[in-house]
Amino acid sequence: MQKYILKIIYGKPLTYSSNELYAEANILDVRQLFAMQIVISVYRGKINLTVADHPYSTRNKEHIRPKASKTIGKRVYTYLAPRIYDLLPTGAKKSKNLNQFKRQSNFWIRDCGRGKINKIINQFY
Numbered sequence: 001m002q003k004y005i006l007k008i009i010y011g012k013p014l015t016y017s018s019n020e021l022y023a024e025a026n027i028l029d030v031r032q033l034f035a036m037q038i039v040i041s042v043y044r045g046k047i048n049l050t051v052a053d054h055p056y057s058t059r060n061k062e063h064i065r066p067k068a069s070k071t072i073g074k075r076v077y078t079y080l081a082p083r084i085y086d087l088l089p090t091g092a093k094k095s096k097n098l099n100q101f102k103r104q105s106n107f108w109i110r111d112c113g114r115g116k117i118n119k120i121i122n123q124f125y
Contacts, residue, residue, distance in 0.1 A: 002030055019114060032109050032117050035084050038077060039105050042085045043098065047078060075121070084120060 003018050006025055022029055028036060041047045068074045085093075089108055095101035109117060 022114060028106075028109060029114055031121055032114065035117050035121065036102075036105060036109055038081050038084050039088060039092075040098075040102065041077075042081050043095075043101050043105075047081045080121060087120065 003021065004014075006012075006021055006027075007014060007016060010021065010024065012021060018029075038047075068076065068079050073079060088105060092101060092104035092108060095104060112120075
């Protein structure tokens with residue numbers, strides 16, 4: 001619906017490229033907004049990331065990532081939160097206030113593009 005409404009607003013044909021449309025409109029698509037909401041919730045502390053407190057060098061040494069046995073469980077907010085938050089640049093994670101964090105996160109999500117955010121959300125690992 002978002003793409004369709006944007007195409008009507010900007011007077012574009014239905015076959016117009018969605019990537020170009022979002023770039024022209026300078027807004028985030030639904031999946032990018034979802035990723036943005038996840039990282040904001042982690043920053044505010046609404047989603048607690050469990051920190052690994054062992055001396056071993058592991059692949060996921062920053063946060064313990066929850067596991068899901070079913071595909072539907074891999075689309076849950078709490079499953080995706082540590083995966084997306086760990087991909088954020090360290091400058092964004094160390095922001096002193098929420099507005100600065102939102103700005104830096106928004107730039108990162110825009111730089112990643114629609115395709116990469118879609119792969120992050122849909123990738124089951």
